[in-house]
Amino acid sequence: MPTDQRDQRDQRDRRALLADAAIDLLAEEGMRALTHRAVDARAGVPLGSTSAYFRTRQALLTAIVKRLSDLDREDLRRRGLDLPSAGAKPRQPITDDLDAVAAATAAFIDLSLSHTRNRALARYHCRLESITQPDLRALLTPHEEAAFRQTRELLARHGAPDLDARARAFVAAVDGLIFERLVSGSPSAAGTTENRAELTATVRALLAGATAH
Template structure:
């Protein structure tokens, strides 16, 4: 299968998911969104299940690329980020989160749709396990910073950051937070992430604190 055609179809499917939800994801809808002849999507993905699996793999690949571009760990083999400078780490995380809420907003909405679908199809969650790397890196980072219970703290940190994104896309934060894609949004996110990092690292952290 040509890589560019695969990307075009899965990217179109991501847009369909973001705009119409899981029920709106059909082969015909993807063909129309991609501007390709009817039957193209079904020729590459014979079933809806294989189409969804391809979308999930595409989401994982694109998210991984964003993390790498932001200097953040993208998989278990990536170097561990340290908390020597919490504000710098928070700014890097905030930049990626802001992208996921602005230019990559459709991807984030599609990811949520796939995660919900995975509650009925566990094999999709297996493909989406790239999120496990974030938890593993968070545990290592917080352990190095002196957190008393780094495994628990790492899990909670990632869950809180995930919740921060969800709130701004689908919750009350969508109305109260600065518009995504702006410097104000990134600055506000950085403050929130830095607060979480300091809280989970704990008072024994060796991470550099801001000076007065």
Template sequence: MDLLADAAIDLIAEQGIRGLTHRAVDARATMPTGTTSAYLRTRRALVEAVAQRVVDLNRADYEARHLPVDPSAGPLPPLTAADLDQLATALALLLDTWLGPGRNRVLARYACQLEATHHHELRRLLAHGTPMREQIRGLLAQAGAVNPRRQGEQFVAFVDGLLFDRLVGTGGLAAPPPGTEESREDLRDAVRTLLRALTGR
């Protein structure tokens, strides 16, 4: 199933959501014709599989950078100013990865979300991002945010806007190339500024 979802992600990133068909996924995954439709019978199921795969891969990225991913783990000690600097660095590395090797994944997520705005039956795709939002709220609560729920929503919106601007907006024309130290430093400064604004530090 992951092989099919990964093939679908690449297809969407390269051709847009209109390029996503069962037959195209079969070809991209070098699987016999009919394989994708046997596992994911409808287009809705195919799009949902893509959305879930993106969430799973993003979660793995969080875990690889030792960021908290389980908000139910219980209270954690408060974050210090030095912790916030380390958090900004870790998040910058994560964003740089999503702008580079993970680029197709981000583009596929945007395409799926746009698809959901036009087709009501796919609206529940938007809920796939809820766990990540909960993780950010937990981090901001640790950092001393006054209203971590509201400020967590703001943080996600700002960072997602930064990604969007770098990938498909005019921001990509002036930003340092992904994968470079300049890119990571630029992203770190942006995230650190945002964390300071939301936590008052």
């Protein structure tokens, strides 16, 4: 591999390392704890490394949001719920099988409550911060709109009325389900077959309501 390509890959890897450390720090200690020095310590890199890559706090928050969106998109793609990047179309439509959609969505929710819990928590911290930071809001919006467009497309294929309202209601319900269980916990332990089954039944009921004529 040419030296310049290797250097570019190394820089991408270092940026990802720092963004992942910032996500964990934000999730576990909150927005006030998010400083360049704290990210350096969490990542185990020399002091000043984070500020060299992300010179301002806004740049660091931007890196967190982009990293969260990229990781979420990859997790969804693996489950057949591919969300496009901003301005792009999905590589293929998601399945019309509502049971399969419910199972895949439940698996993603369960992942957000277990293995990728820190990412989910960090995302909500960023969303709250975006209330007073329009630039951050602008970064979050494309990912949220992609979920809306994908849901709207699914509902349209099932002939559902009031597509915009129902698609936004479904996305909000799924988002609220994740948030509520992150905050208050779930009757079933996250990461278990029982929890995924419970979530699947809940999401399937939401889909039934969204597609009802």
